Amino acid sequence: MRHPILIPFVMALILAIALLTGRRQPSDRDGRPIVVYAHPPCPPELMDLYRPIWNEFQRTHPDINFQVLHITGNYEDKIKIMFAGNVAPDVIFMYPTALPAWVDLGALEPMDEYLARSRETSHKDYFPVMLDTFSYEGKIYGLPKDASVAIMEYNIDMFERCGVAKPRADWTWEDMLKAAKELTRDTDGDGRVDQWGMNSYDWWTFVWQNGGNILDSTGTRCALLEPAAIEALEFWAALRHKHGVTPTPEATADLGNTRLFELGKVGMHFEMYPVVSIFRKTCEFQWDLAHMPAGPKGQATPAVGSAMAVTVQSRNKEAAFEFARWMTSPDGMLGLVSVESPSCVALAQSPQFLESPGPPKTKSVAVEAMEYAHVPLQHPCYAEIIDTLYPELEKAQRGTIPAREALENAIPQIDRILQRYAATK
Amino acid sequence: MAREDRRDFWLFLSPWLIGFLFFGAGPIFASLLLSLTDYSIFRPPRYVGLQNYKELLAGDPLIYKAFWNTLFYTVFAVPLGTAAALLVAMLLNQKVRGLSVWRTIYYLPCVVSGVAMGVLWRWIFNPEIGLANALLRPFLRVFDLPDPKWLLDPNLAKPAYVLMSLWGIGGGMIIFLAGLQGVPTHLYEAAEIDGAGRWSKFWNVTLPMLTPVVFFSLTMGFIGSFQIFAQAYVMSGRGVANSTLFYVLYLFDQAFRYFRMGYASAMAWVLFGIVLIVTVIQFSLAKRWVFYAGGES
Known part of the structure; x- marks a missing residue:
């Protein structure tokens, strides 16, 4: 043969081209x-x-x-x-x-x-x-x-056992906090709290419930340094570091918040409706839905x-x-x-x-x-914005720094991301 | 070479060569070009010159955090790992019962994939139900100390990764074993005649003869440690206060969470540059302390 390598090479090339440029038929x-x-x-x-x-x-x-x-x-x-x-x-x-x-x-x-x-x-x-x-x-x-949308699921048996009035549609932050405090206790007497009143919900929900917003109306600047947002985030952070009504990071680390609720260790959980199909199988107590509490500026929940x-x-x-x-x-x-x-x-x-x-x-x-x-935060750089805020807000949640300082640390970064994106338009 | 030999040479080489060009060299070169663009996968890349590099060096505070985290991990994990591998190799270079079983036990962890390793150690380091605290608790109680929070404590998270890296010293151990068995026995005999004790034999015979292996272990260790990713992705993500945000983990986020392929490519090339510089420095320092028995230096 004159070019024995040429034929198989050409065949392989044709096959590759056919495979790589195949289109779906309409x-x-x-x-x-x-x-x-x-x-x-x-x-x-x-x-x-x-x-x-x-x-x-x-x-x-x-x-x-x-x-x-x-x-x-x-x-x-x-x-x-x-x-x-x-x-x-x-x-x-x-x-x-x-x-x-x-x-x-x-x-x-x-x-x-x-x-x-x-x-x-x-x-x-x-x-x-x-x-x-x-x-x-x-x-x-x-x-x-x-x-x-995120709504509250609560453990009916736990509320009754601890003699706490069930959540009502007109609950406010203060009502929720009061109930959570009464539900948080050490149930097995070993000196450590092992039952918490509530799981926290998304920090931006607290911001909306106080009339704040993540971005300003133009979507080009971060609006979290307004008093409404700062107060909301301070309340959110205080649930953990001051009142202790939400599970510790260690308790959450392995099981996650949802599982803690399923195991009957948390009284109030906040998650979207489809979680009911899981709870029907895993919760060995009676539970029901309730509305989100109202912050100072009303109720809100992310769609x-x-x-x-x-x-x-x-x-x-x-x-x-x-x-x-x-x-x-x-x-x-x-x-x-x-x-x-x-x-x-x-x-x-x-x-x-x-x-x-x-x-x-x-x-x-x-x-x-x-x-x-x-309507939730809509921005193409959503992931980057949330990733930038989260470590600072986590410090606030632990009580290491106040919420205002966490925001002051994160916001220049966020504005930089927003400007960088706007410059590409 | 005869014409047929040359043809056969290329014929046998072609599968690897084609694979390397298409899946190795080609993408690497493409990423160099992409590092000069703003590219989010399916809008066409937009040329931006050195802007990604400028942002990397001057405009991104997290880059320095990522680099510091990676450097911290490498500086502790590599020397400790090398020393531990050498120690274990010396222990397992003696005629003890069940030697091959012991060597297997020490080697087995390093064949475990990074992801599986991460899942396992995540459990081990769990503050409430993990093995580490279960073993430590009796001692901590005596001194009335609290349980360490490991990955959830920004000060302990990176040391936790260093500890975990020591689990995989088996690979280095094997190489040190080979090196130890290559030390000529007549050198030990000569040392004994001169009245050398155990430590003196180690310091004056074993270690100098092993310097090529130590050099290899340190160099490869640095190159590998700079790229730690899979365990961090599975175990702790960025960690509390970004304490376990390693460089390649951040690169991954930039590429696949924020869709900034151009910036991520620039990060990859900067990492390459840094690792290259460190390796060149190690090679030039090697002339001073690595001794090759064959007479080369």
Whole structure:
């Protein structure tokens, strides 16, 4: 042979090119648009709920070839890699904190026009705060699926055992603190406190409950050095270092706050609604939901939840939107009411959700909390901002420095990050 | 070489060479170029010149914290680890019963992956239920001292990592064992004739003959310790008050949490530069204290 190495080399090269530049086809052999939805890692019990829902979508939409792509590992990293390879899915699952970064990267398709044109669903069908949570710079980028805002879960048995009045809808910070103090005690007589009144909740919730904000209205400067925010953070920090009503860092270190509540060591816990499916299995005491307490300027809680978003790389955006719309409507969410509180108003206020079986008894709290839910911090540099604040606030929480000093340490860094980002625009 | 030999040479070399170019040298060179850009994965990279380096050297207070943390860890972990490996190698260079079992026990920890190591030691260092405090508690009670908080105490977190690093001295021990067995016995006999005791034999025969191994262990140790990441990612993250924010951990956050690939690439190249300088210094100092028995120096 004249060039024995040449032939295998050329074949290998062709194979490499074919593999590396393969693109997904937009339509299948019957001409139906293919919609690929990437689903994040999910426990098996939840998968058992999702599968019939997806089958139902395929059954009611025979003109769409609907496919679910199961992502393992870090969801956002994998999706970003798919974007980089030009093989992004049509519909992705999204949390509010991820939204600005996705939009900034130009990855998502705005949904305002699709929603306006839709005959089945309009923006009025969703809780306004949830639509705002998944909007950025005036456009809607995600259709809210579950409206999981942080609410209180409390241990009924512990309250009764310690003779403390149950939480009420009109509770204030002072009421919560008083109850927490009465619940905090040493139950086994070894000289160390092993039962705490409450788990702390996010420090920014305290700031909102006192009328403060993390960023100013322009979103270019940090607004935490205002008196409202400083007072709120001092109250938050004092819960641990002065009143001792929240678990010690050592107690939290291995088990985590949620597990401490499940083990009956904490009286009041603050987490989003979907935690109920875990508590139903793990809590051996009676528990129920209650509203967030009101700070001096009222109640507030971060709107979290998740949304369905359509990617710009989708080659079948109408069909992709149809899946996002259907999934977040009562048709799709009905299958999930046992574990999630829906963002579509009609279903959330219906008996199917409010009277679904299993604890908690007072599911209406999850829906009423929509009234005072607060759009979370939206900034593409969210992770960096929170990472910068956290070590300083942690010092304040230990009582090493006052909250004001923690903020004074962190804010120049934050302003630098914000300015650096603004300079790239 | 004959034409066929040359062809065969390239044929056999090509799989490794292609792999190295595509997955090694290529990405490394690309990261050098990326360090001059602002790049967040799928907006195209935007050229910004040396801005990343300027920000790294002058505008980022956490960089110095990260570097200090890494330096602290390295300065303690590497010499202690080398000394401990040598000590254990000397102990296991004697004819004791079950010698291969002992050597296996000491070697086994260093094959454990960084992540598994981190998970295990996180439990060990847990202040409430961990093994460390369970063993220490009886002694602490005698002196009425509180339980150390280990990873949750900014002053104890890095020493905790140094302690953990001593668990993996098995690799160094193996190399020292080989070195010890290479020391010619006639030197020990000559020393005995001159009336040398045990310490004198160690200091005047063993250690000088082992200086190449010590040099290797210190150099490789410094290069590896500067890059500590997996254990920190699993055990303590940045730690209380950023006390365990190691350099590569911070690099990881910049790349994969904040999506600043250009800045992270600049960090990687600065780390390379620092490690290179330290290694060059070690090599030039080596001429003074490393003795090669073959007569080279």
